Amino acid sequence: xxxxxxxxxxxxxxxxxxxxxxxxxxxxxxxxxxxxxxxxxxxxxxxxxxxxxxxxxxxxxxxxxxxxxxxxxxxxxxxxxxxxxxxxxxxxxxxxxxxxxxxxxxxxxxxxxxxxxx
Numbered sequence: 001x002x003x004x005x006x007x008x009x010x011x012x013x014x015x016x017x018x019x020x021x022x023x024x025x026x027x028x029x030x031x032x033x034x035x036x037x038x039x040x041x042x043x044x045x046x047x048x049x050x051x052x053x054x055x056x057x058x059x060x061x062x063x064x065x066x067x068x069x070x071x072x073x074x075x076x077x078x079x080x081x082x083x084x085x086x087x088x089x090x091x092x093x094x095x096x097x098x099x100x101x102x103x104x105x106x107x108x109x110x111x112x113x114x115x116x117x118x
């Protein structure tokens with residue numbers, strides 16, 4: 001199990017020689033386009049506006065409510081990484097957004113919101 005139901009990700013930590021900084025607002029937008037819901041979030045000692053942010057809040061209640069487990073969270077983390085790294089390298093890229101959206105849609109279908117309602 002986990003000690004907490006949420007994760008605060010500091011996006012500046014993704015930056016290296018090949019990746020430009022991506023903001024919380026950008027990450028929230030592109031991950032949403034890929035079918036992954038997250039929220040931009042301020043971090044301790046935030047230097048950016050609360051409308052832009054350097055952080056990203058990722059919560060687990062929505063996915064655990066659908067019956068997803070630890071292995072499923074690892075898949076979600078990899079999708080997040082793929083999208084953010086691709087977009088940070090090329091802001092106009094939709095390659096990983098579109099690929100991940102297809103994978104997320106297929107995966108989420110295995111975990112219906114209301115399985116008793118067909």
